[in-house]
Amino acid sequence: MTVTEKLAKWYEKNGRDLPWRVKGGAHGDPYQVWISEIMLQQTTVKTVVPYFDRFLKRFPTVRDLAAAPVDDVLLLWQGLGYYTRARKLHECARILVEKYDGRFPSDREKLRKLPGIGPYTSAAIAAFGFNLPEAVVDGNVIRVLTRLKGWKEPVTSIMNQINSFADELTKTSACPADHASAMMDLGSGVCTPKSPLCAFCPLNKDCIAYAEGVTEKIPNITKLKREIKEGFVFRIENEKGEILLRKRTEKGLLSGLTELPWNTDKSFPFKTDWHITKKTVRHVFTHFDLTLTIVNATVTDLPEGSDGFFVPPERFDDYPFSTLMQKVIKKALK
Numbered sequence: 085m086t087v088t089e090k091l092a093k094w095y096e097k098n099g100r101d102l103p104w105r106v107k108g109g110a111h112g113d114p115y116q117v118w119i120s121e122i123m124l125q126q127t128t129v130k131t132v133v134p135y136f137d138r139f140l141k142r143f144p145t146v147r148d149l150a151a152a153p154v155d156d157v158l159l160l161w162q163g164l165g166y167y168t169r170a171r172k173l174h175e176c177a178r179i180l181v182e183k184y185d186g187r188f189p190s191d192r193e194k195l196r197k198l199p200g201i202g203p204y205t206s207a208a209i210a211a212f213g214f215n216l217p218e219a220v221v222d223g224n225v226i227r228v229l230t231r232l233k234g235w236k237e238p239v240t241s242i243m244n245q246i247n248s249f250a251d252e253l254t255k256t257s258a259c260p261a262d263h264a265s266a267m268m269d270l271g272s273g274v275c276t277p278k279s280p281l282c283a284f285c286p287l288n289k290d291c292i293a294y295a296e297g298v299t300e301k302i303p304n305i306t307k308l309k310r311e312i313k314e315g316f317v318f319r320i321e322n323e324k325g326e327i328l329l330r331k332r333t334e335k336g337l338l339s340g341l342t343e344l345p346w347n348t349d350k351s352f353p354f355k356t357d358w359h360i361t362k363k364t365v366r367h368v369f370t371h372f373d374l375t376l377t378i379v380n381a382t383v384t385d386l387p388e389g390s391d392g393f394f395v396p397p398e399r400f401d402d403y404p405f406s407t408l409m410q411k412v413i414k415k416a417l418k
């Protein structure tokens with residue numbers, strides 16, 4: 085039996101049932117594939133499942149998504165992080181309605197021209213949505229492939245080799261959609277980063293890393309050093325008990341979301357009687373760790389030119405906040 089045949093047999097019995105997955109061929113609705121793939125970027129399956137269900141309930145079709153205000157999309161995205169994904173999702177839905185009559189093109193080149201759809205997502209839509217022989221290569225798949233081949237070189241230096249091997253396997257598979265899912269499931273449940281379950285792996289007789297006893301040394305990934313940042317977050321209250329919020333710009337980190345003003349240079353936004361509290365909030369972003377100290381003030385009026393607007397805390401649910409801000413609000417308003 086070939087590697088792909090063994091994998092297909094294993095998947096039949098062990099493949100995960102996921103709300104966005106259809107076994108045995110193309111998903112009838114590439115829209116669902118797309119939503120799930122965007123949500124799954126940098127986020128675990130367990131976290132995504134309830135978000136996916138809520139999202140599909142509120143926006144069952146690409147037309148529903150395109151017709152909604154972007155703030156509604158951000159509200160539903162609240163807590164998932166990487167909010168640029170939600171903005172691009174919305175932008176992409178509008179283009180799909182305008183240019184493609186609300187349907188997804190199956191052609192990867194056309195897919196890649198859409199906002200937020202890169203090489204990985206275009207391959208995933210083509211494979212899962214249309215059952216086309218496109219290799220879908222994420223971190224889990226890279227781990228399986230490099231271990232099978234026993235490749236010890238840094239992953240970044242052998243990406244071409246990895247992609248060619250992935251293509252080779254995909255082309256020999258009877259069902260590309262299932263093959264892509266099987267590779268991912270094997271990587272996530274069996275060929276895990278630490279202590280892989282090689283004894284139960286359908287590919288253990290084909291695996292060089294297993295034969296050589298070097299599974300945990302592969303893949304060779306150099307981790308980036310994390311930056312540590314500190315700053316202030318301001319709880320500015322007026323005499324009515326309302327709190328000052330502001331909206332972030334449409335670009336960059338946490339774009340378009342609402343927040344209590346904060347910075348990482350520990351400067352004060354204007355002159356008043358500031359009280360630096362002992363309360364801190366820590367949040368981990370992809371490339372840095374952030375600790376914000378809560379600083380309180382009560383004001384009568386905001387100085388001219390100040391950024392923001394006052395909102396009573398009981399209306400906070402109407403605004404999209406990042407996970408960082410949800411933590412801040414919880415602590416600052418206690």
Ligand code: SF4
Pocket residue numbers: 228231232274275276280281282283285286287288289291292293294299
């Ligand atoms: S034998 Fe072990 S290391 Fe090799 S693919 Fe299977 S689980 Fe991964």
